[in-house]
Amino acid sequence: MKPILMRKKLSMPGLLSELKTYFKGIVVPVTSGDISLFDCLMSGLAMFSLKYPSLLQFDKSKRETAVAHNLKNLYKIETIPCDSYLRERLDELPASELQGAFLTMIRQAQRGKVLERFSYYEGHYLLSIDGTGYFSSHDIHCEQCCEKHHRNGDITYYHQMLGVALVHPEHSHVLPLAPEPIIKQDGIKKNDCERNAAKRLLKNIRKAHPHMKFIVIEDGLASNGPHIRQLQALNMSYILGAKPKDHTYLFDWIETSQQTQTYQTQDKDGTIHNYRYHNQVPLNDANFDLEVNCLIYEEISPSGRKKTFSWVTDILLSEQTVTIVMKGGRSRWRIENETFNTLKNQGYHFEHNFGHGKQHLSSVFAHLMLLAFLVDQLQGLCCKLFQQAKTKMGSYARFWERFRAYFLTFKLPDWVTLYQAICLLPVVELPVFDTS
Numbered sequence: 001m002k003p004i005l006m007r008k009k010l011s012m013p014g015l016l017s018e019l020k021t022y023f024k025g026i027v028v029p030v031t032s033g034d035i036s037l038f039d040c041l042m043s044g045l046a047m048f049s050l051k052y053p054s055l056l057q058f059d060k061s062k063r064e065t066a067v068a069h070n071l072k073n074l075y076k077i078e079t080i081p082c083d084s085y086l087r088e089r090l091d092e093l094p095a096s097e098l099q100g101a102f103l104t105m106i107r108q109a110q111r112g113k114v115l116e117r118f119s120y121y122e123g124h125y126l127l128s129i130d131g132t133g134y135f136s137s138h139d140i141h142c143e144q145c146c147e148k149h150h151r152n153g154d155i156t157y158y159h160q161m162l163g164v165a166l167v168h169p170e171h172s173h174v175l176p177l178a179p180e181p182i183i184k185q186d187g188i189k190k191n192d193c194e195r196n197a198a199k200r201l202l203k204n205i206r207k208a209h210p211h212m213k214f215i216v217i218e219d220g221l222a223s224n225g226p227h228i229r230q231l232q233a234l235n236m237s238y239i240l241g242a243k244p245k246d247h248t249y250l251f252d253w254i255e256t257s258q259q260t261q262t263y264q265t266q267d268k269d270g271t272i273h274n275y276r277y278h279n280q281v282p283l284n285d286a287n288f289d290l291e292v293n294c295l296i297y298e299e300i301s302p303s304g305r306k307k308t309f310s311w312v313t314d315i316l317l318s319e320q321t322v323t324i325v326m327k328g329g330r331s332r333w334r335i336e337n338e339t340f341n342t343l344k345n346q347g348y349h350f351e352h353n354f355g356h357g358k359q360h361l362s363s364v365f366a367h368l369m370l371l372a373f374l375v376d377q378l379q380g381l382c383c384k385l386f387q388q389a390k391t392k393m394g395s396y397a398r399f400w401e402r403f404r405a406y407f408l409t410f411k412l413p414d415w416v417t418l419y420q421a422i423c424l425l426p427v428v429e430l431p432v433f434d435t436s
């Protein structure tokens with residue numbers, strides 16, 4: 001069998017090497033202790049990359065000879081910190097310091113011609129944005145926790161995050177960009193909210209990617225005047241959910257206007273697609289000067305089951321574009337299904353508490369987990385050896401099980417050997433141990 005080699009940059013060692021350079025470049029005030037910030041960051045990343053369910057388990061496991069060897073040899077960690085030291089150091093680091101790491105990864109994808117596979121319509125990329133919660137507690141809290149005060153005096157402390165990923169209707173992989181934590185902002189006592197986080201997120205994305213053409217796809221919460229005006233100011237296109245109950249003015253207009261157009265197509269299997277659309281409709285009476293294009297879409301399956309969706313967009317609607325807008329709008333769910341649900345239920349343990357800290361730890365861990373996820377997504381897209389190993393195992397669950405088993409058991413010379421072992425599944429016979 002001809003050996004499959006790894007790509008230099010878009011492979012596990014290549015991507016880790018990029019992250020190593022990025023982590024080493026983070027300059028923060030030196031605190032006590034002699035283990036570098038790089039070793040702490042890479043240890044955190046390794047914990048998520050290896051799908052450990054807790055920091056305690058990672059801490060115990062790293063004392064084993066094979067694991068210690070592999071963390072040094074494969075993740076390039078020089079001194080592996082203990083759990084309490086790792087928590088203390090990462091708690092001091094503002095999570096915003098890690099945003100550039102996502103940019104570094106996306107640039108690699110761009111150079112390696114992977115990003116162009118995500119180009120959707122006239123050179124635009126679909127940018128799916130949605131919020132999710134990942135921490136909630138009645139007693140554990142930090143300076144950044146948002147608070148919900150209950151009538152009985154109880155307080156719920158929580159962290160949420162606005163996630164964002166490049167998605168494509170034809171691809172199951174997603175490429176997350178740097179998320180925006182929904183946390184108390186410096187010097188502000190009030191809770192943060194998704195709306196404010198979205199303002200910061202969009203500004204940061206435009207700053208990080210000044211020339212990229214985006215179509216932002218979001219749910220119905222986003223189809224409001226101030227948000228659309230911000231998208232326009234940042235030169236971003238949009239396809240935003242718009243429900244009739246939230247937009248009575250807009251939907252009444254479409255019902256009564258003579259200029260509302262209809263279009264129907266039918267698939268070979270009998271699925272019917274009904275489109276009703278109207279260009280240049282005022283969003284509502286409070287934003288009469290803000291005109292949007294509105295698409296109402298109904299899908300009727302061969303069994304007669306109906307699904308209805310509606311969006312507002314700045315893409316001019318016609319018989320040529322309604323399907324493009326519909327497919328783009330519907331791919332919004334990939335941020336929920338392919339990103340948040342994978343992080344929560346497919347081995348990453350997103351909702352587990354790996355340590356909360358007093359300042360930034362919770363947000364830093366969320367960023368490191370997303371970075372580990374991005375590395376995995378890029379491997380899934382670009383690394384033939386990773387793909388072959390995953391195919392051999394059938395499912396991601398079985399792949400990660402085997403990945404961990406080899407990592408925990410054998411001293412590995414390199415990543416190629418680990419993935420080749422998963423492809424080949426060598427039988428290792430243990431000697432009978434003499435314990436007399």
Ligand SMILES: [Zn+2]
Pocket residue numbers: 141142143144145146157158159356362
């Ligand atoms: Zn907190």
